[in-house]
Amino acid sequence: MAQQHLDPTDPMAxxxxxxxxxxxxxxxxxxxxxxxxxxxxxxxxxxxxxSEESVDAARALRRSARRISASLHTFRPLLxxxxxxxxxxELAWLSGTLALEHAYAARLERLLLALxxxxxxAVLPAQTGVAGLPAASRAAGAAAxxxxxxxxxxxxxxxxxxxxxxxxxxxxxxxxxxxPERGNLTVGAAKAGALLERQLTLARTRAHSTALQALGxxxxxxVADNIAVLASEVPLTPAAATADLRPLGAAAEERLTDAVTAxxxxxxxxxxxxxxxxxxxxxDPAPHPQDAPWHQxxxxxxxxxxxxxxxxxxxxxxxxxxxxxxxxxxxxxxASEAAAAAAQAARTPRIAPATAYALGVLHADQRHxxxxxxxxxxxxxxxxxxxxx
Numbered sequence: 062m063a064q065q066h067l068d069p070t071d072p073m074a075x076x077x078x079x080x081x082x083x084x085x086x087x088x089x090x091x092x093x094x095x096x097x098x099x100x101x102x103x104x105x106x107x108x109x110x111x112s113e114e115s116v117d118a119a120r121a122l123r124r125s126a127r128r129i130s131a132s133l134h135t136f137r138p139l140l141x142x143x144x145x146x147x148x149x150x151e152l153a154w155l156s157g158t159l160a161l162e163h164a165y166a167a168r169l170e171r172l173l174l175a176l177x178x179x180x181x182x183a184v185l186p187a188q189t190g191v192a193g194l195p196a197a198s199r200a201a202g203a204a205a206x207x208x209x210x211x212x213x214x215x216x217x218x219x220x221x222x223x224x225x226x227x228x229x230x231x232x233x234x235x236x237x238x239x240x241p242e243r244g245n246l247t248v249g250a251a252k253a254g255a256l257l258e259r260q261l262t263l264a265r266t267r268a269h270s271t272a273l274q275a276l277g278x279x280x281x282x283x284v285a286d287n288i289a290v291l292a293s294e295v296p297l298t299p300a301a302a303t304a305d306l307r308p309l310g311a312a313a314e315e316r317l318t319d320a321v322t323a324x325x326x327x328x329x330x331x332x333x334x335x336x337x338x339x340x341x342x343x344x345d346p347a348p349h350p351q352d353a354p355w356h357q358x359x360x361x362x363x364x365x366x367x368x369x370x371x372x373x374x375x376x377x378x379x380x381x382x383x384x385x386x387x388x389x390x391x392x393x394x395x396a397s398e399a400a401a402a403a404a405q406a407a408r409t410p411r412i413a414p415a416t417a418y419a420l421g422v423l424h425a426d427q428r429h430x431x432x433x434x435x436x437x438x439x440x441x442x443x444x445x446x447x448x449x450x
Contacts, residue, residue, distance in 0.1 A: 077310075077372050079301030082136050085371045089125045089132070090292035096121035097285060100276075119159050119272075126156040129288070131367040135313045139304055141296035151284045158275045161268035164398070169261040171399050173254050175426055176419065180250040249419030256406050256416060310368040317361040321442060324354055329435040330443075337432040338425065352397045355435065359390035385441035393434035400427035 100118035130152035133145045275281055328336050339351065362383065369377050407420035 076305040077307055079139055079297050079304055079306070081374065082132065082139060082301070082306060082371055083295040083297060085374070086129060086132060086295050087292055089128045090288045093122060093125040093129070093288045094285075094292060096125060120163075123156045123159045126152045126159075127363070128367050128370070129291070130156070131364050132371055135364055135368045136306060136309050136371070138309065139298055139301035139306070141298065144296045148284070148287050151280070151287075155275070155281065155284055158272055162265055162272055165261050165265035165268055167395065168399050168402055169258060169265070171395060172257050172261075172403060172423065172427075175399075176250040176254050176257075176423055179419075179422055179426060180247040249413070249415030249417075250423075252413060252416040253406065253419040253423065256409060256412065256420075257402065260406055260409075261402065306372055310372045313361070313365050313368045317358065317365045320354065320358045320361050324358065326439045326442070329432075329439040331436075335429075335432065337428045337435070349397065352393075352431070355390065355393050355438075356397075359387075359394060362387055362390060382441055382444055385444075386438055389434050389438035389441055393431055393438065396427045396430035396434060400424050400431065403427060 096118045100115060100122065103112050103115040103118060130149050133140060133149050133152075137145055325336070337349070337351070366383060366387070369380075403420050403424040407417055407424065
């Protein structure tokens with residue numbers, strides 16, 4: 062790539078002015094309007110609730126809304142204060158509302174796959190259920206996994222399911238005989254899977270209805286009108302025309318660096334330290350307080366990435382370290398929320414002991430996934446970015 066020779070006496074040499082910010086915001090607003098049109102043309106279904114085109118449209122809506130909101134936050138000194146402060150919460154509301162349905166679906170899939178992995182049962186093609194659990198286990202869960210059944214009834218219902226992977230009629234076992242602990246987990250996993258599927262499917266359905274109502278509300282139409290105006294006219298301050306965006310972008314990077322420095326990276330650098338299991342038996346249903354700083358770093362990393370997009374545009378080189386750390390933090394968020402869902406399901410009244418045991422194992426498994434994601438983040442962050450001249 063040819064290098065541009067700049068006049069060292071020019072204080073604005075190499076500066077990125079407000080024109081770059083205006084162009085970026087107009088482009089994202091155009092993407093938002095294009096996704097909205099596609100969303101309406103494909104029937105208005107949200108993620109997981111309609112065609113593949115409508116899923117892509119909802120994802121594009123969230124993506125552009127996040128980028129606009131992040132840019133308004135990072136570069137707010139160069140934008141009309143009243144306008145930006147009014148629209149940023151609305152964009153956050155829209156993005157969060159559209160993301161809920163997909164989050165519940167992904168959480169359910171993650172938990173069911175983990176339950177199947179922890180149960181140690183091999184999946185045969187003819188036995189595979191819709192959600193990835195063996196068909197026999199899913200049938201047992203549907204029959205015996207009621208959250209309102211008392212422990213005695215649930216235990217008797219679970220007893221009709223063979224605990225060693227054998228069919229109900231005569232025949233040799235397809236797998237080696239499981240230990241009592243593994244057999245108990247297998248039965249409990251089927252019932253726990255049925256309980257989680259009921260709870261998270263209900264939550265997903267409600268999120269789908271909420272998203273549909275939001276997209277048809279006057280609140281959303283007001284957001285869309287503001288974005289339509291943004292596509293043609295960006296409310297920059299008079300000083301934005303000559304202001305340099307790079308100090309604001311550097312400030313976003315500095316906030317990220319400071320937040321990462323505050324993380325216990327020394328502890329996270331040791332695998333299997335079980336730090337994420339601290340407070341695992343706490344009766345407090347609130348999320349783990351130790352997760353909050355990691356979630357904050359994830360948000361700051363996203364702000365930094367979007368600021369780089371504004372500053373460098375299409376010429377922004379791919380930073381492998383940022384991609385790897387972002388993936389690790391996404392895994393951390395997913396595992397943390399999945400563990401919380403397992404803990405919430407375990408608080409269901411009058412569930413069978415085997416179900417509660419399986420949910421406890423599942424919770425511990427996901428908290429270990431949290432620890433593994435922290436270790437992966439530490440490894441990726443400490444790795445120096447390899448650049449080329």
